[in-house]
Amino acid sequence: MILAQAAIDTKFANISNILVYSAMAVFLLAFLAYTFEWTFGGRSRVARQSAALAAKAGASLGQAVADAEAEGAAARTAPTVAVKVTGAGGGTTTLTRTVAAKAGKVDVVTRGDAAPPVDGVGASGGDEGADRFGRIAVSLTTLAALLDLCAVVTRGISAHRPPWGNLYEFTVAVTMVASLLFVVLLAAGKNVRWMGLPVTFGSVLGLGLAVSVFYVDSEQLVPALHSYWLWIHVSGAMVCGGALYAGAVAAMLFVAKDVYESRKAKDLVKRGGWWSDVFERLPAAATLDKWSYRINAFVFPLWTFTIIAGAIWAEAAWGHYWEWDPTETWAFITWVAYACYLHARATAGWKGRKAAILVFIAFACYLFNAYGVSIFINGKHSYAGI
Amino acid sequence: MTTDLDAAEQLSSAPKEDNGGGGDVGIGLLGWLRWMWRQLTSMRTALILLFLLSLAAIPGSLVPQTAASPTKVADFVAKHSTLAPIYQKLGLFHVYSSFWFSAIYLLLFISLAGCIVPRTWQFVGVLRAQPPAAPKHLVRLPVYATWRSAGTGTSADAERTLTAAESLLRRRRFRVARSGDAITSEKGYLREVGNLLFHISLFGMLIAFAVGKLFGGMGTVLVIEGKAFSNNVAMYDDFMPSTFYTADSLVPFGFKLDKFEATYQASGTQVGTARTFQANVSYWTGSDPSKAVKASIQVNHPLAIDGSNVYLTAHGYAPVFQVTDAKGDVVFDGPTPCLPQDGNITSTCAIKVNDGYVDNKGNATQLGISGLFTPTAAPASEFKTTGPHSVFPDLLDPHMYLTVYHGDLGNNSGAPQSIYELDTKHMTQYTVDGQPLKFDRQPGQGFKLPSGGTVTFTGVEQWANFTVAHNPGTGWALISAVMAVVGLIGSLFVQRRRIWVRAVEGPDGATTVEIAGLARSESARIAEELADLALALQDTAPADLPDEPEDPAAGNTATTAAEKE
Numbered sequence: 021m022i023l024a025q026a027a028i029d030t031k032f033a034n035i036s037n038i039l040v041y042s043a044m045a046v047f048l049l050a051f052l053a054y055t056f057e058w059t060f061g062g063r064s065r066v067a068r069q070s071a072a073l074a075a076k077a078g079a080s081l082g083q084a085v086a087d088a089e090a091e092g093a094a095a096r097t098a099p100t101v102a103v104k105v106t107g108a109g110g111g112t113t114t115l116t117r118t119v120a121a122k123a124g125k126v127d128v129v130t131r132g133d134a135a136p137p138v139d140g141v142g143a144s145g146g147d148e149g150a151d152r153f154g155r156i157a158v159s160l161t162t163l164a165a166l167l168d169l170c171a172v173v174t175r176g177i178s179a180h181r182p183p184w185g186n187l188y189e190f191t192v193a194v195t196m197v198a199s200l201l202f203v204v205l206l207a208a209g210k211n212v213r214w215m216g217l218p219v220t221f222g223s224v225l226g227l228g229l230a231v232s233v234f235y236v237d238s239e240q241l242v243p244a245l246h247s248y249w250l251w252i253h254v255s256g257a258m259v260c261g262g263a264l265y266a267g268a269v270a271a272m273l274f275v276a277k278d279v280y281e282s283r284k285a286k287d288l289v290k291r292g293g294w295w296s297d298v299f300e301r302l303p304a305a306a307t308l309d310k311w312s313y314r315i316n317a318f319v320f321p322l323w324t325f326t327i328i329a330g331a332i333w334a335e336a337a338w339g340h341y342w343e344w345d346p347t348e349t350w351a352f353i354t355w356v357a358y359a360c361y362l363h364a365r366a367t368a369g370w371k372g373r374k375a376a377i378l379v380f381i382a383f384a385c386y387l388f389n390a391y392g393v394s395i396f397i398n399g400k401h402s403y404a405g406i
Numbered sequence: 407m408t409t410d411l412d413a414a415e416q417l418s419s420a421p422k423e424d425n426g427g428g429g430d431v432g433i434g435l436l437g438w439l440r441w442m443w444r445q446l447t448s449m450r451t452a453l454i455l456l457f458l459l460s461l462a463a464i465p466g467s468l469v470p471q472t473a474a475s476p477t478k479v480a481d482f483v484a485k486h487s488t489l490a491p492i493y494q495k496l497g498l499f500h501v502y503s504s505f506w507f508s509a510i511y512l513l514l515f516i517s518l519a520g521c522i523v524p525r526t527w528q529f530v531g532v533l534r535a536q537p538p539a540a541p542k543h544l545v546r547l548p549v550y551a552t553w554r555s556a557g558t559g560t561s562a563d564a565e566r567t568l569t570a571a572e573s574l575l576r577r578r579r580f581r582v583a584r585s586g587d588a589i590t591s592e593k594g595y596l597r598e599v600g601n602l603l604f605h606i607s608l609f610g611m612l613i614a615f616a617v618g619k620l621f622g623g624m625g626t627v628l629v630i631e632g633k634a635f636s637n638n639v640a641m642y643d644d645f646m647p648s649t650f651y652t653a654d655s656l657v658p659f660g661f662k663l664d665k666f667e668a669t670y671q672a673s674g675t676q677v678g679t680a681r682t683f684q685a686n687v688s689y690w691t692g693s694d695p696s697k698a699v700k701a702s703i704q705v706n707h708p709l710a711i712d713g714s715n716v717y718l719t720a721h722g723y724a725p726v727f728q729v730t731d732a733k734g735d736v737v738f739d740g741p742t743p744c745l746p747q748d749g750n751i752t753s754t755c756a757i758k759v760n761d762g763y764v765d766n767k768g769n770a771t772q773l774g775i776s777g778l779f780t781p782t783a784a785p786a787s788e789f790k791t792t793g794p795h796s797v798f799p800d801l802l803d804p805h806m807y808l809t810v811y812h813g814d815l816g817n818n819s820g821a822p823q824s825i826y827e828l829d830t831k832h833m834t835q836y837t838v839d840g841q842p843l844k845f846d847r848q849p850g851q852g853f854k855l856p857s858g859g860t861v862t863f864t865g866v867e868q869w870a871n872f873t874v875a876h877n878p879g880t881g882w883a884l885i886s887a888v889m890a891v892v893g894l895i896g897s898l899f900v901q902r903r904r905i906w907v908r909a910v911e912g913p914d915g916a917t918t919v920e921i922a923g924l925a926r927s928e929s930a931r932i933a934e935e936l937a938d939l940a941l942a943l944q945d946t947a948p949a950d951l952p953d954e955p956e957d958p959a960a961g962n963t964a965t966t967a968a969e970k971e
């Protein structure tokens with residue numbers, strides 16, 4: 021008998037398992053820290069602060085003129101020119117430059133500026149104690165993401181292959197992608213701390229399901245998975261999974277915040293209440309919507325590529341690049357659902373909540389494909405390993 | 407809103423939606439046809455069709471499909487006597503070739519064509535024409551800035567400003583056109599190119615897919631070690647032709663299975679899981695086997711021979727039996743492929759001795775040996791609960807559990823017979839004292855039949871199942887798919903935008919500079935881009951005069967900015 025060529029390195033496999041449990045524990049701690057941040061974040065103080073902020077934005081008319089005059093006066097003393105840009109996100113940037121002649125100032129005005137979206141102040145609501153929790157949470161998330169990364173790497177070392185050869189490994193790797201993505205965006209200075217709670221929640225949930233339901237020991241691959249396309253196709257699906265989760269969460273928050281904002285506009289919300297307190301600290305609905313769109317639009321070509329890579333692999337493994345295998349079918353359905361979303365966004369009348377509903381449908385299709393089809397429907401994709 | 411603003415804001419060559427009103431539709435058949443065409447090619451219809459297509463794809467993943475697994479369909483039909491006929495009528499067992507599924511995607515692609523063709527012309531028109539002239543009131547555009555400049559005091563300041571702006575924009579690779587006191591510039595045409603490329607590629611993909619379906623075909627064949635296959639219909643176990651790929655389309659080639667090798671996980675929780683499969687073959691193109699070349703076929707690594715690919719799809723064992731009749735003449739000697747039942751290759755076998763057997767009374771009869779083959783037999787102590795079965799897929803301890811029948815194998819009844827099953831309707835089991843005769847044999851062992859003959863289990867060979875597929879159009883499908891991704895990236899991430907600059911010299915000699923920009927809502931960068939330009943223009947026209955209060959556009963920018971369209 022010919023024995024399996026390369027034995028499994030159980031030492032690394034055990035290390036990987038310990039790392040997965042550690043990452044799960046640290047994600048849980050991070051999740052709790054975010055919860056504390058949201059809970060203890062400035063309550064009434066927030067209300068005051070955001071009111072002040074809103075007033076500032078609302079007063080743009082008079083204030084802008086005053087600002088402009090003051091800055092104009094200042095500008096005339098120094099030979100620089102300043103161009104102030106009020107972006108659609110409500111933020112302003114000022115570009116300056118030294119010029120030869122005496123200089124003035126220019127305002128670039130964006131239409132609709134009368135009510136630029138006002139982002140909430142963030143989970144901590146400016147409260148120092150809460151902010152400390154928030155920062156602890158971010159550090160813990162970073163640590164957990166790194167533990168997760170190491171778990172994936174050691175698993176790969178133990179089996180001498182890409183560490184996403186079954187549903188357990190896939191799930192662990194997806195939580196790694198989502199949390200690393202989050203940490204990288206934070207490190208790049210993006211204002212995404214509000215995603216911390218859902219990202220850590222998703223990671224704890226994902227890892228929990230992975231170890232309890234999907235777990236299999238580190239082993240080599242069945243021949244059908246023996247291909248470099250495993251690197252390409254599955255890692256594509258994985259990155260899409262992590263990013264699409266973020267896109268769906270942003271869409272969910274968008275809908276919640278949008279409902280809140282429109283109720284607030286009709287004076288239907290109880291000011292200072294717990295819900296309004298939380299919602300006031302979230303980014304503006306428009307900002308959340310923009311995030312969701314950007315993530316989903318970024319992922320769509322990648323998802324298309326993933327499907328193509330899968331088709332090339334199918335051609336090599338099964339004899340035809342497309343045979344409507346259940347997994348292929350659901351990948352196609354997911355793709356169409358996201359295409360519908362992008363079309364809907366490009367067409368008038370389907371923005372906002374309606375488009376967000378398409379995101380939910382599309383993401384549900386993705387989840388069903390990754391898990392439902394692998395577990396409940398027997399196709400040629402013999403992936404689950406459970 | 408003024409019409410020049412309308413024109414200026416048309417940033418996509420997407421046809422205008424006429425919301426079903428169909429104002430200029432005439433009466434009569436032509437009018438109706440035109441109306442239907444408009445409806446079909448509208449974006450909303452395309453969206454609905456797209457959505458329908460994904461809905462229509464769902465049942466195919468839940469109901470067993472004939473194309474994927476005829477046996478599962480047969481199972482389903484047997485189990486659901488009321489549902490099955492309804493499903494049959496609806497074509498639910500072959501969703502992806504059903505009329506309704508085809509109808510949706512054909513409509514979608516007609517709609518797509520109706521979209522692409524006019525858009526392409528329109529886009530070519532856009533490329534040939536100048537960017538549209540500047541609207542009268544730039545202040546109404548989404549992004550706007552203005553300032554006054556005393557300039558250098560010489561005349562023609564406005565002219566110099568415009569020239570400077572033109573070269574600045576050109577340097578940023580905008581297309582620039584001058585009309586009167588203003589310039590118009592536009593950038594990001596690649597968005598539209600990408601969009602068209604994407605949609606055209608979808609078309610390419612459909613065509614490639616159709617070519618594959620119409621001109622492609624495949625067949626499957628089981629080959630035992632040491633045996634050969636040559637590419638003609640008679641050799642196939644199962645041949646799936648298509649409209650233009652028939653028995654006559656098969657080109658001559660062949661291969662011989664020299665050896666099949668497999669390795670299995672020997673320990674751990676996944677013990678027995680296959681790790682590698684490899685079929686070592688000698689193949690030849692044309693009809694001359696003496697020119698054979700050695701090659702190996704593995705899962706994921708098909709062998710390409712003369713326009714066809716040969717895939718390794720399954721494998722199993724073929725026990726070799728020798729049967730002699732009552733006179734001692736060998737009437738059967740060879741391997742019989744058995745059908746694997748589980749991961750450890752517990753297999754069912756049906757060995758059929760069709761002719762030649764004569765029993766001790768001188769009567770000719772047919773023999774059928776029904777057996778269970780286990781490459782590594784479970785210990786007999788386990789049989790009570792689970793019966794004989796295999797515990798490992800490799801040949802560690804092969805056993806054959808046999809019972810023997812005599813009579814009529816039923817070959818001549820006309821009904822197709824499975825090679826793995828025995829039809830015992832017209833056969834009688836050999837018994838001893840009323841008990842069915844049963845044997846458990848290892849290679850090399852045999853037994854004597856009550857009718858005088860002998861059966862010997864001489865050894866085990868392996869078989870491999872191959873799919874020979876001819877898939878024309880695959881390369882085109884791939885090219886189209888790659889183009890689709892490239893187009894998609896352009897269509898999603900390139901921002902098409904316009905920037906206008908107007909410079910007018912007032913009666914006091916000062917120049918009023920106005921710049922305005924427009925982009926699709928998904929891109930917020932236009933404001934920064936405009937600011938950059940405003941900054942760069944300071945060299946030529948520095949902002950050094952306070953805005954005049956009576957100037958309608960300046961001084962109250964905030965008010966005009968707040969103006970909602």
Ligand code: HEM
Nearest residue numbers: 359362363366418420447448449452514517518521608897
């Ligand atoms: C078959 C599946 C299809 C997919 C996956 C698809 C995908 C896309 C994508 C991703 C975009 C870019 C959206 C954007 O500009 O933000 C787009 C734009 C567009 N598609 Fe499709 N499309 C499909 C079919 C069609 C069909 C059949 C039509 C014609 C009726 C069509 C008409 C358009 C138009 C007009 C745009 C541009 C929208 C604009 O620029 O305002 N598409 N499509």
